[in-house]
Amino acid sequence: MNKMETKQRSWAEPYKIKMVELVHMTSFAERKKALIDAGYNTFLLRSKQVYIDLLTDSGTSAMSDRQWAGMMLGDESYAGSENFYHLEKAVRTYYGYKYVIPAHQGRGAENILSQILIKPGDIIPGNMYFTTTRLHQELAGGKFVDIVIDEAHDSFNEHPFKGNVDLKKLEKLIHEHGSKKIPYVCIATSVNMAGGQPISLKNLKELRELTKKHKIRIIHDMTRVAENAYFIKQREKGYKSKSVREIILEICSLTDGATMSAKKDALVNIGGFLAVNEKKIYEEASNLVVVYEGLHTYGGLAGRDMEAMAIGITESVDDDHVRARVGQVEYLGKLLRTMKVPIVLPIGGHGIFLEAKKFLPHLKQTQFPAQALAAAIYLDSGVRSMERGIVSAGRNAETGDHYYPALELVRLTVPRRVYTQAHMDVVAESVYEVFKNRKKITGLKMIYEPKYLRFFQAKFKPL
Amino acid sequence: MQFKTIFEPFRIKSVEPIPLSTKPEREEYLRQAHFNPFLLKSDQVLIDFLTDSGTSAMSSHQWAAMMQADESYAGARSWTNFENAVRDLTSMPHILPTHQGRAAERILYGHLGGDEKYFFSNTHFDTTRANIEFSGAKAIDLPVQEAKNFSSDYPFKGNIDVEKLSKWINDVGAENVAAVILTVTNNSGGGQPVSMANAIATSKLCKSHNIVFVLDACRIAENSFFVQKNEVEYKNHSYFSIAQEMCTLADACIMSAKKDALVNMGGFLALRNKALADACTQLLIITEGYTTYGGLSGRDMEAVAVGLKEVFDADYLKYRIQSTTYLGNALKKLGVPVLFPIGGHAVYIESDKLYPHIPINEYPGQALVCSLYRAGGIRSVEVGSVMFGKYDERGVLIPAEMELVRLAIPRRVYTQSHIDYVVEVFEQIVSTRKEAKGFRITHEPKFLRHFTAHFEELS
Numbered sequence: 001m002n003k004m005e006t007k008q009r010s011w012a013e014p015y016k017i018k019m020v021e022l023v024h025m026t027s028f029a030e031r032k033k034a035l036i037d038a039g040y041n042t043f044l045l046r047s048k049q050v051y052i053d054l055l056t057d058s059g060t061s062a063m064s065d066r067q068w069a070g071m072m073l074g075d076e077s078y079a080g081s082e083n084f085y086h087l088e089k090a091v092r093t094y095y096g097y098k099y100v101i102p103a104h105q106g107r108g109a110e111n112i113l114s115q116i117l118i119k120p121g122d123i124i125p126g127n128m129y130f131t132t133t134r135l136h137q138e139l140a141g142g143k144f145v146d147i148v149i150d151e152a153h154d155s156f157n158e159h160p161f162k163g164n165v166d167l168k169k170l171e172k173l174i175h176e177h178g179s180k181k182i183p184y185v186c187i188a189t190s191v192n193m194a195g196g197q198p199i200s201l202k203n204l205k206e207l208r209e210l211t212k213k214h215k216i217r218i219i220h221d222m223t224r225v226a227e228n229a230y231f232i233k234q235r236e237k238g239y240k241s242k243s244v245r246e247i248i249l250e251i252c253s254l255t256d257g258a259t260m261s262a263k264k265d266a267l268v269n270i271g272g273f274l275a276v277n278e279k280k281i282y283e284e285a286s287n288l289v290v291v292y293e294g295l296h297t298y299g300g301l302a303g304r305d306m307e308a309m310a311i312g313i314t315e316s317v318d319d320d321h322v323r324a325r326v327g328q329v330e331y332l333g334k335l336l337r338t339m340k341v342p343i344v345l346p347i348g349g350h351g352i353f354l355e356a357k358k359f360l361p362h363l364k365q366t367q368f369p370a371q372a373l374a375a376a377i378y379l380d381s382g383v384r385s386m387e388r389g390i391v392s393a394g395r396n397a398e399t400g401d402h403y404y405p406a407l408e409l410v411r412l413t414v415p416r417r418v419y420t421q422a423h424m425d426v427v428a429e430s431v432y433e434v435f436k437n438r439k440k441i442t443g444l445k446m447i448y449e450p451k452y453l454r455f456f457q458a459k460f461k462p463l
Numbered sequence: 464m465q466f467k468t469i470f471e472p473f474r475i476k477s478v479e480p481i482p483l484s485t486k487p488e489r490e491e492y493l494r495q496a497h498f499n500p501f502l503l504k505s506d507q508v509l510i511d512f513l514t515d516s517g518t519s520a521m522s523s524h525q526w527a528a529m530m531q532a533d534e535s536y537a538g539a540r541s542w543t544n545f546e547n548a549v550r551d552l553t554s555m556p557h558i559l560p561t562h563q564g565r566a567a568e569r570i571l572y573g574h575l576g577g578d579e580k581y582f583f584s585n586t587h588f589d590t591t592r593a594n595i596e597f598s599g600a601k602a603i604d605l606p607v608q609e610a611k612n613f614s615s616d617y618p619f620k621g622n623i624d625v626e627k628l629s630k631w632i633n634d635v636g637a638e639n640v641a642a643v644i645l646t647v648t649n650n651s652g653g654g655q656p657v658s659m660a661n662a663i664a665t666s667k668l669c670k671s672h673n674i675v676f677v678l679d680a681c682r683i684a685e686n687s688f689f690v691q692k693n694e695v696e697y698k699n700h701s702y703f704s705i706a707q708e709m710c711t712l713a714d715a716c717i718m719s720a721k722k723d724a725l726v727n728m729g730g731f732l733a734l735r736n737k738a739l740a741d742a743c744t745q746l747l748i749i750t751e752g753y754t755t756y757g758g759l760s761g762r763d764m765e766a767v768a769v770g771l772k773e774v775f776d777a778d779y780l781k782y783r784i785q786s787t788t789y790l791g792n793a794l795k796k797l798g799v800p801v802l803f804p805i806g807g808h809a810v811y812i813e814s815d816k817l818y819p820h821i822p823i824n825e826y827p828g829q830a831l832v833c834s835l836y837r838a839g840g841i842r843s844v845e846v847g848s849v850m851f852g853k854y855d856e857r858g859v860l861i862p863a864e865m866e867l868v869r870l871a872i873p874r875r876v877y878t879q880s881h882i883d884y885v886v887e888v889f890e891q892i893v894s895t896r897k898e899a900k901g902f903r904i905t906h907e908p909k910f911l912r913h914f915t916a917h918f919e920e921l922s
Binding site: 019021042043044045046047048049050053055056058059060072074075076077078079080081082085104105107108111132135136139269270283286287288290291292293294295296300301302303304305450451452453456457 | 477479500501502503504505506507508511513514516517518519530533534535536537538539540543562563565566569590593594597727728741744745748749750751752753754756758759760761762763908909910911914915
């Protein structure tokens with residue numbers, strides 16, 4: 001349970017610093033050159049050119065001394081490593097799924113699951129797309145269909161659960177295609193692309209009812225389940241006195257299986273898993289994991305990384321940990337709100353999402369406003385953020401045209417336990433500086449475009 | 464002066480206790496594991512010779528580098544260190560990090576392969592073959608004739624048969640050959656080295672047909688040791704320069720860093736051709752991770768960068784090869800049919816010669832693997848018809864070429880007294896050899912069955 005006084009305004013961390021990593025300060029001229037070399041894509045910057053790295057919260061957490069101690073207990077036996085059994089126990093205890101298969105990271109688990117469950121022509125409904133998840137569904141022959149509520153696509157709508165599913169949309173899909181064409185519904189807890197927005201337990205329960213009736217599985221993309229659970233505790237009726245741990249178990253119990261990138265909520269630098277309750281899927285997956293990842297008792301992970309994950313899972317479900325985590329993000333969000341910077345509301349769990357269309361109203365979406373904004377923020381202060389708009393959305397495979405997402409965002413993602421309040425102040429100051437001078441920011445032209453997941457490596461030039 | 468002792472060029476900085484077990488306990492563990500040692504828990508094992516992959520003891524330098532690692536998602540300095548170390552070895556411009564070797568294989572062979580395509584190799588390893596067959600292509604092994612003569616002490620039994628290769632290329636047509644893969648050392652063929660002359664000849668042949676020549680470099684340091692020892696022209700070359708030279712012959716280099724880079728996790732794909740690199744990069748991002756981490760943590764990339772340097776140290780390599788030979792010679796003295804010459808990373812035993820009373824379709828290798836575990840808690844691996852066997856259309860076993868059992872020695876982990884214990888266990892195995900019984904498979908998956916198959920002991 002949350003031991004910190006609930007009236008406390010500060011989000012103070014339930015930990016102190018044990019080891020530090022020095023960061024680099026850069027000059028404007030150095031940043032200018034670095035940005036040109038990186039083709040105005042923050043993904044292509046080198047980390048030593050970055051002062052505060054808010055590119056992603058994935059794999060960038062500071063591990064605890066216990067996790068490091070666990071790393072020293074790595075059992076690197078090829079088969080039957082002790083660390084695997086610790087991981088399996090942690091997943092069963094805190095998430096409640098029966099069978100666990102480790103994977104080197106989340107996309108490894110997604111790949112295996114998609115290959116097992118999806119047949120060509122299948123429909124995969126989900127509460128908003130995520131880049132790698134959708135790609136694996138498509139590569140397996142499936143088609144992703146968005147069934148998130150409309151409010152999710154409206155940045156300024158303050159609906160408390162913008163990750164909710166619109167059950168009518170799902171019913172319509174089932175009616176049109178038949179439940180046989182829908183192997184599962186993919187539900188993300190804390191919807192990343194919507195701005196880290198949670199799904200409510202009420203909605204999930206209704207979804208369970210509906211899917212049960214039609215014999216459709218729910219697969220849980222659970223990478224930020226702890227943050228979602230914390231929002232339920234804060235916002236949903238009847239859950240105030242429940243612990244994050246209890247809420248997580250309830251969420252998981254309403255689903256049939258999960259893919260997890262442990263690089264987010266489970267506080268590790270590498271790792272993931274696939275968890276299912278059906279033995280048949282488990283058996284197929286343990287066969288397939290050998291081809292792609294590694295034997296089913298290590299799945300492409302060193303023993304020590306499975307140990308760090310087992311301990312990280314335990315730490316991640318602690319109320320005080322999640323409170324401070326979400327509290328820090330909220331702190332940054334509130335600062336930006338007082339500065340009148342347009343951000344996605346309500347403030348999400350893992351980052352602040354800047355509304356690029358509002359921020360740069362003079363740019364058309366085809367001029368990549370979010371990409372241009374991320375570049376401008378880096379140039380100003382060395383803060384690295386990520387585009388989550390038209391570049392990330394990619395192209396429609398059939399028409400060849402861009403997808404035009406309603407949300408054109410820049411994500412300032414806060415790594416877990418890494419940065420301090422003073423760092424957050426710097427970020428807010430820099431964003432405000434760019435905001436004041438926003439009229440000077442020009443659009444971009446894409447000069448190199450890879451076929452898949454183009455946002456990683458695309459290059460740009462200012463117009 | 465010359466000492467006979469194998470001097471270990473390190474001392475122990477950290478230890479890991481080994482839980483001991485009794486014979487009846489092991490009997491029970493083995494039953495629970497369905498007589499497949501892959502399914503044993505590691506704390507049920509005394510001496511783990513299952514694999515030398517990912518089981519090395521890292522050095523204090525590697526641990527220190529891990530502590531300094533940069534876990535940034537994109538452009539981490541740990542990636543720069545990794546990239547530099549790999550480029551220094553391979554001289555290839557395009558370096559793709561992967562979580563381990565098989566991911567690099569899947570990406571490259573998945574791209575080059577497909578129905579009707581052929582891959583040729585000195586011998587395909589289990590995961591290599593699986594990746595190739597998964598893509599729909601055929602994997603053909605072309606080891607030199609000497610590889611099958613167990614009493615021959617020909618020094619380069621890992622060589623590929625270039626004459627046969629040339630004939631195959633002409634038969635199937637160069638355009639249908641996806642790649643030629645030279646694995647150094649040749650693991651499935653007994654950890655036998657490949658000569659530089661053989662690599663040069665293969666490279667020339669591939670060039671003349673415009674075929675992609677892939678070097679599987681996971682044990683390239685150990686291979687370099689044998690090149691320096693047995694190829695006169697390389698007597699005065701450093702191990703590192705020998706490895707570098709071998710890499711220059713290839714168009715692509717794949718490495719499971721879990722072997723000769725002395726790490727617990729990691730691998731890479733290095734390429735010369737930009738178009739090929741671009742195609743592979745797309746697959747890398749989809750299934751592995753972004754281009755500057757490929758599914759590895761920053762610290763794992765640091766450990767590879769340091770390990771790739773350490774492994775070429777002359778004192779280390781001498782210790783490594785000598786200690787493998789020490790076990791091989793001791794077993795030979797006991798009358799155990801050991802594959803000769805002793806390879807770099809493992810000792811291979813011909814199980815069908817040790818257990819001539821067990822027919823091949825009752826898997827003598829599996830019998831030996833189980834006996835070793837029962838008698839001494841030693842975990843080894845069958846490299847015979849369980850791993851490579853197939854069924855014909857009537858469901859009759861098509862056996863592998865050899866019925867080997869591999870004792871793979873983890874790097875820098877076990878001491879000479881551990882090895883002496885293993886030799887003692889073998890004394891018992893030899894004296895009770897007639898009591899060993901065959902096995903039947905009761906459950907098997909479609910791919911790579913040896914990892915998860917279940918067995919039953921025949922009476």
